[in-house]
Amino acid sequence: xEKSLITDSIQYxxxxxxxxxxxxIVCEKGEHLLITGASGCxxxxxxxxxxxxxxxxxxxxxxxxNDITQLRGAKLDKYRGREIGIVFQTPQFIKSLxxxxxxxxxxxxxxxxxxxxxLDSLFETLNIVHCRNxxxxxxxxxxxxxxxxxxxxxxxxxxxxxxxxxSSLDDKNCKEAIKLLRYQAEKLQAGLIIVTHDNxxxxxxxxxxxxES
Amino acid sequence: xxxxxxxxxxxxxRPLSSVLNIILFATGVTIISLVFLLKDxxxxxxxxxxxxxxxxxxxxxxxxxxxxxxxxxxxYPTGNIxxxxxxxxxxxxxxxxxxxxxxxxxxxxxxxxxxxxxxxxIYNGQIEVGSLWQKDFEVTIGSKVASKTGLAIGRQFAGVxxxxxxxxxxxxxxxxxxxxxxKETGTVLDQLILTNIESVWKIHDNHEHDADCDxxxxxxxxxxxxxxxxxxxxxxxxxxxxxxxxxxxxxxxSTNMQAASPVQELNRLYSLLGVGIExxxxxxxxxxxxxxxxxxxxxxxxxxxxxxxxxxxxxxxGSRFRLFAIVILEGISFAIIGxxxxxILSRLAMLFLSSYTDNNFNxxxxxxxxxxxxxxxxxxxxxxxxxxxxxxxxxxxxxxxKTLSQ
Numbered sequence: 347x348e349k350s351l352i353t354d355s356i357q358y359x360x361x362x363x364x365x366x367x368x369x370x371i372v373c374e375k376g377e378h379l380l381i382t383g384a385s386g387c388x389x390x391x392x393x394x395x396x397x398x399x400x401x402x403x404x405x406x407x408x409x410x411x412n413d414i415t416q417l418r419g420a421k422l423d424k425y426r427g428r429e430i431g432i433v434f435q436t437p438q439f440i441k442s443l444x445x446x447x448x449x450x451x452x453x454x455x456x457x458x459x460x461x462x463x464x465l466d467s468l469f470e471t472l473n474i475v476h477c478r479n480x481x482x483x484x485x486x487x488x489x490x491x492x493x494x495x496x497x498x499x500x501x502x503x504x505x506x507x508x509x510x511x512x513s514s515l516d517d518k519n520c521k522e523a524i525k526l527l528r529y530q531a532e533k534l535q536a537g538l539i540i541v542t543h544d545n546x547x548x549x550x551x552x553x554x555x556x557x558e559s
Numbered sequence: 560x561x562x563x564x565x566x567x568x569x570x571x572x573r574p575l576s577s578v579l580n581i582i583l584f585a586t587g588v589t590i591i592s593l594v595f596l597l598k599d600x601x602x603x604x605x606x607x608x609x610x611x612x613x614x615x616x617x618x619x620x621x622x623x624x625x626x627x628x629x630x631x632x633x634x635y636p637t638g639n640i641x642x643x644x645x646x647x648x649x650x651x652x653x654x655x656x657x658x659x660x661x662x663x664x665x666x667x668x669x670x671x672x673x674x675x676x677x678x679x680x681i682y683n684g685q686i687e688v689g690s691l692w693q694k695d696f697e698v699t700i701g702s703k704v705a706s707k708t709g710l711a712i713g714r715q716f717a718g719v720x721x722x723x724x725x726x727x728x729x730x731x732x733x734x735x736x737x738x739x740x741x742k743e744t745g746t747v748l749d750q751l752i753l754t755n756i757e758s759v760w761k762i763h764d765n766h767e768h769d770a771d772c773d774x775x776x777x778x779x780x781x782x783x784x785x786x787x788x789x790x791x792x793x794x795x796x797x798x799x800x801x802x803x804x805x806x807x808x809x810x811x812x813s814t815n816m817q818a819a820s821p822v823q824e825l826n827r828l829y830s831l832l833g834v835g836i837e838x839x840x841x842x843x844x845x846x847x848x849x850x851x852x853x854x855x856x857x858x859x860x861x862x863x864x865x866x867x868x869x870x871x872x873x874x875x876x877g878s879r880f881r882l883f884a885i886v887i888l889e890g891i892s893f894a895i896i897g898x899x900x901x902x903i904l905s906r907l908a909m910l911f912l913s914s915y916t917d918n919n920f921n922x923x924x925x926x927x928x929x930x931x932x933x934x935x936x937x938x939x940x941x942x943x944x945x946x947x948x949x950x951x952x953x954x955x956x957x958x959x960x961k962t963l964s965q
Contacts, residue, residue, distance in 0.1 A: 390964055399874070399960040420878035427876015434963065440868050442572030443565075454561065456876040497875065 348410060350375050350505045350537025356395055356405030358388075365403065368392050371555060373505070373537040378528055380548065381541045383557030389541045392557070393509050396539065398426050410504045427456040431498030431536075433527065435510040437490040439482040445493050446478045452497050468496045472526055488519040492526060499530045506531050508540045512547065520546055562881075566888045576857040580893040581900065583850030588901025588935065590843035593908050595931040598836055600909075602829065605631070608747045609821050610681040613802065614795040616645065616810055622819035623828060629660065629792035630821060632670050632747055635722060636662055640816050642756075642788035648810065653802040654795055661759040662791040664718035664730065669704045671718050671735070671752045673759030673790075679741065681794075682748040688712060689739030695758045699739040701749040710737050718762065733762050760788060851946040854893050858886060858950035869954050870962040883955040890947025891940060898939040902932065 351373040359365040366388040373379050383389050394400045396407055398414045406413045409429055417425055439448045449468075453460050469475045472492040477485050485493065491511065498506055508527060512520040524540075524547060531538035540547065548554065570577045608631055615629040620637030627634035642659070649657035658681070661673035672678070676691055679699070689712045691699050700710055710716060714737050720728035735754065743749055795818075797803060803820075810818035862869070869882050906927060 394960045394963070397874070399963065420880065423873055423878045424876055426874065432874055438867050438871050440871065442568040447568075451565065451872075452875040455872065455881070501876075 348375055349373065349408070350377070350410065351396065351539070352408040353396065354406045354408070356392075356402040356407060358391055358395055358400065358402050366391060368395070368405075368557070369555060371396075371539075373539055375504070375537060376532060376535045377553065378531060378538045378551060379540070380551040380554045381539060381557060382543060382545075382548070382554060384559055385543060387557045387559035389543070389557060390509055393432075393507055393539075393541045396505075397430055397432055397507055398422050424456060427452070428458070428501050429504050431501065431503040431506045433491075433494050433498045433506070433508040433511045435513055437482075437487075437494040439490070439493070439497075441481065441483060444479050444481055445474065445485065448482065448493070449497055449500050452500050456501055458501060464502075465500070468500065471529070472496050487514055488522070491515060491519070491523050495523065495527055495530060499534060499536075502534050503536055504534075505537045505539070506534075508538070508542075510542050510544065511540065512542065512544050517546070520544070524550065562884060562888065566885065566892055569885075569889060570892060573857070573861060576853075576861075577893070580850060580854045580857060581897045583846060583853055584893060584897025584939070585900035585904065587843050587845075587847030587850055588898050588939065589904040589908070590839060590846065592901055592905035592932070592935060594836055594839045594843065595935075596905060596909050596927075596929065597912070598832075599929050599931065601832075605825055607745065608682075609825070610746070611796065612681070612794050612821055613797045614806060614818050614820055616640070616648065616793040616795060616816050616818050617791060619815065619817045622817065623824045625792070625817060625819045626821050626824040628662075629794065629819075630747070632672075632751065636791045637817070639789035639791055640793070642790050644814065644816065645790055645793045648814070648816075649793065649795070651806070651809075653798050653806055655798040656796040658794045659756060659790045660792045660794065661756045661789070662722065663759055663763060664720055665722050666704075666710075666716055666718055666735075666752060667708050668723060669701075669708065669750055669752055670722055671698070671754060671759070673754055673756040675755070678753060678794075679748060682744045682746040684744055684748050685742045687740045687742040689737070692738055692754050695755060695761060696733060696735050697738045697758075698735045698752050698754045699741060700737055700752045701741050702743040703749040704752055705740045712737055712739070730762050756790065847942060850893075850897065851942050854890055854943070854946040855950065858889060858947055859953070862886070862950055862954055866957060866962050869957050870959040873957070873959045874963070879955045882957065883951045886951035886954045887944060887947045890951075891943040894939045894943025894946075898936055 349372060351371065353368065353371045355370060356368050357365055358368075368388065371379070371381075381389060381392065391400070395402050398407070398417065401415055406415050408414075409425075412425070414422060414425060439445075440451065443451060446465075446469075449465060450460055469478055472495060474485075474489050474492050474496070477489050477493065482490060482493070491514075498508075506527070511527065512523055515523055527540070528538060610630070612630060615625055617625045617629055617636065618638030618640050624634050625637050628636040645657075645659060648654075656677065658674060658678050660678070662670060664671045679691075686699070687702065689699070704710065708716075715734040716737075717729050717731045717734045720730065735752070735758070741748060795806070797806070807818040807820060810816055872882060872885075873879070909927070
């Protein structure tokens with residue numbers, strides 16, 4: 347079975363004095379993985395390495411069998427746009443656009459065409475139909491986090507990454523967000539990796555990687 | 560959502576700074592464009608009316624005034640010259656053709672010009688209806704005279720003494736009859752009423768007897784004498800370039816007439832106007848420069864606000880070049896919108912000025928789209944790109960990982 351993600355002995359350093367050495371991570375297709383660790387242990391760095399936002403000093407990152415550390419420039423951006431969906435700690439959107447336009451932008455930037463049925467179903471299952479034509483500054487934190495989940499899955503990626511997706515949410519919204527994230531990942535048969543220090547999440551996951559500082 | 564639609568949403572999302580950028584740019588373009596339009600139209604009109612005339616001979620005075628009154632019929636004549644002396648001069652072998660003009664009266668502000676039948680040929684004047692004048696007190700009128708005054712074939716009218724419509728000294732006893740109307744030529748011919756020279760002389764002989772009481776004793780004595788035949792100007796074409804060298808000097812030195820070269824005087828006029836045109840061009844250039852600066856600063860400022868948005872665009876699949884294009888396109892949009900508004904405003908101003916000059920000087924300004932517009936458009940695009948290039952490069956170099964971790 348094809349794996350969503352395999353990382354092989356990746357290392358990264360911001361300066362000469364300290365190098366992060368990360369454990370190898372394997373995420374099967376449709377598998378849900380939790381990466382935990384204290385602040386400053388490199389959780390976000392690991393996520394950015396997997397997403398190809400930074401290039402590791404050493405090692406390889408295979409997504410759907412392709413080593414993204416070998417991709418450069420526009421090719422890397424396009425690969426990321428199509429194969430990886432990312433949910434950030436604080437949801438960020440393009441302020442001049444409405445919720446729907448933000449999602450469509452994520453599609454058109456990758457030269458794909460909008461699947462309207464899928465778009466409708468996303469608004470419905472994530473319970474943000476009422477926000478469809480609102481600007482993002484008119485939406486609540488919970489709604490924004492659900493919209494960012496929609497954006498992460500709009501291009502049907504093979505890997506979904508979430509960076510502290512619940513840190514700004516209350517218990518109810520936190521549970522809801524994780525439930526939706528896992529539901530969407532399952533539906534797409536995509537790998538899901540959640541990076542967090544939020545202990546509320548631990549009980550639900552069978553596979554957990556703990557990063558040591 | 561394509562990049563152009565996105566661009567307009569971005570511009571609309573910051574209405575104040577966008578409007579300021581566009582207003583500044585449009586103001587600059589309007590002034591530059593209007594200055595060039597006026598200059599082109601004016602020079603074009605002047606050159607067309609010059610009709611290849613080499614030399615204008617008239618009474619002594621300002622040479623520019625002589626040109627303006629003799630060829631363009633805008634200023635007042637410098638005075639009259641003796642007809643016989645003028646005829647004598649035109650026999651000079653260096654002269655190919657000489658056309659006499661006798662001014663003095665007008666109808667509703669349109670000048671009545673006593674001349675010969677060669678005069679309309681300078682402007683390729685063709686008859687629209689009727690025929691050229693044949694007898695005394697018959698006139699052929701320009702197309703604009705016909706349309707503005709409503710004069711038609713067979714209609715009679717009385718000339719008014721002087722060259723402006725304000726005078727109330729009407730030659731009622733000897734009316735003119737319209738025998739023909741010229742086709743529109745786009746030249747000064749359109750605004751003239753042509754007749755033979757004898758009519759102009761006769762009308763003034765009569766008039767002087769009619770209105771004795773208006774004239775001083777001295778004048779009357781002179782007039783009751785021999786009535787010297789006079790004309791206002793003589794238009795001259797040289798036989799060969801030698802004419803240009805000897806004729807003006809000959810006339811200015813050895814007669815009490817004055818010779819003025821249209822080319823020289825027009826160049827003098829252009830260089831006088833040129834100072835003003837240059838000043839206006841610099842001022843408008845400066846405004847465009849300020850608007851470029853304003854575009855530059857507003858783009859740079861918006862980059863700070865939009866840093867996260869730009870990083871986001873990279874994360875969801877946009878390339879570095881896409882970010883570059885987004886920012887450049889914004890600069891170009893301001894320039895194009897500003898240019899279009901400036902283009903329209905300058906034409907509206909032209910329309911307004913044209914109707915003003917038409918009503919006040921019987922001069923129509925022409926030429927709505929010129930080569931300069933193309934040049935201005937290209938320059939606008941370049942300014943838009945230059946103003947946006949540094950912000951665009953900065954956007955392209957955004958470090959996404961760092962921005963997202965902040």
